[in-house]
Amino acid sequence: MLKSRRSLLSAIAAGFIVGGLALPAFAAQLTLGFAQVGAESEWRTANTQSIKDAAKAAGINLKFSDAQQKQENQIKAIRSFIAQKVDVIAFAPVVTTGWDTVLKEAKSAKIPVILTDRSIETKDPSLYVTMIGSDFTEEGRKAGKWLLENYKNPGDVNIVELQGTVGSAPAIERKKGFEEVIKADPRFKITRSQTGDFTRSKGKEVMEAFLKTDKKVNVLFAHNDDMAIGAIQAIEAAGMKPGKDIIIVSIDAVKGAFEAMMAGKLNVSVECNPQLGPQLMDIVKEVKAGKAQPKRINTKEGVFPMETAAKEFPNRKY
Numbered sequence: 001m002l003k004s005r006r007s008l009l010s011a012i013a014a015g016f017i018v019g020g021l022a023l024p025a026f027a028a029q030l031t032l033g034f035a036q037v038g039a040e041s042e043w044r045t046a047n048t049q050s051i052k053d054a055a056k057a058a059g060i061n062l063k064f065s066d067a068q069q070k071q072e073n074q075i076k077a078i079r080s081f082i083a084q085k086v087d088v089i090a091f092a093p094v095v096t097t098g099w100d101t102v103l104k105e106a107k108s109a110k111i112p113v114i115l116t117d118r119s120i121e122t123k124d125p126s127l128y129v130t131m132i133g134s135d136f137t138e139e140g141r142k143a144g145k146w147l148l149e150n151y152k153n154p155g156d157v158n159i160v161e162l163q164g165t166v167g168s169a170p171a172i173e174r175k176k177g178f179e180e181v182i183k184a185d186p187r188f189k190i191t192r193s194q195t196g197d198f199t200r201s202k203g204k205e206v207m208e209a210f211l212k213t214d215k216k217v218n219v220l221f222a223h224n225d226d227m228a229i230g231a232i233q234a235i236e237a238a239g240m241k242p243g244k245d246i247i248i249v250s251i252d253a254v255k256g257a258f259e260a261m262m263a264g265k266l267n268v269s270v271e272c273n274p275q276l277g278p279q280l281m282d283i284v285k286e287v288k289a290g291k292a293q294p295k296r297i298n299t300k301e302g303v304f305p306m307e308t309a310a311k312e313f314p315n316r317k318y
């Protein structure tokens with residue numbers, strides 16, 4: 001009797017010790033459902049890596065889903081996170097519109113939602129807590145400013161534009177910012193503009209089509225580096241020199257862009273920082289602890305012209 005009582009007590013004590021060690025981790029471990037856009041670009045792969053690494057470092061249980069650039073897949077992922085009763089949902093909305101229904105479902109389930117990277121359009125801002133990401137309009141302006149300040153050849157400047165994913169915040173806002181700046185000089189005109197869906201293969205395909213119909217292309221403005229890199233291949237295949245015969249301006253400043261700049265084939269890349277993971281995990285914890293958040297949190301970024309590429313390259317993390 002005594003023996004068994006003692007063993008019962010020690011079992012309870014052991015349970016406390018084990019529980020005592022394990023409990024804070026159990027009780028505090030948050031589950032975050034993250035619905036990613038896809039794996040369309042170098043930027044996106046770096047962004048995914050940052051989120052996965054940061055979740056691990058923060059001790060957050062991450063449920064990760066890749067939507068392959070399709071809104072319906074992201075909506076499905078969000079619904080499944082709601083069904084699994086995750087603590088917080090975060091997602092990078094592939095396009096700006098069409099989110100209200102699913103976000104209302106999250107709200108009814110009392111699951112806070114954080115937007116990362118891309119913004120949405122909604123009449124009800126209570127459907128998400130905050131949005132962390134870059135100022136895409138400003139990135140477009142920086143691209144335009146670089147061009148106005150650095151394009152020296154006389155005469156009309158015919159610009160072809162490779163747009164990002166149709167209806168996505170970065171495509172809409174980068175275009176807007178760029179146009180806003182170049183309209184200050186009537187020499188600069190966008191002669192053709194089409195989507196390359198943020199991928200190398202589409203960037204190449206669309207640039208090929210541009211060059212077939214248009215012999216007078218002075219500048220390419222690509223909404224991301226991957227499309228610019230695809231376009232570089234198309235320009236070379238057409239017997240021209242990218243970076244010289246056609247000046248190329250793009251956005252992201254990923255490693256691939258630095259390599260292209262060091263090879264003299266890309267003239268400038270405006271930085272867009274994909275490393276949102278650590279900041280996101282901090283916010284997830286704060287939101288769960290009930291701390292109020294600003295509605296918009298911007299990331300800081302620079303501009304890297306070709307001449308600075310070799311010096312900057314060793315410092316690049318993505």
Ligand code: GYE
Pocket residue numbers: 040041042043044117118170198223224225226251252272
């Ligand atoms: O510029 C592009 C990616 O939303 C900022 O998406 C992101 C963009 C990025 O596919 O490369």
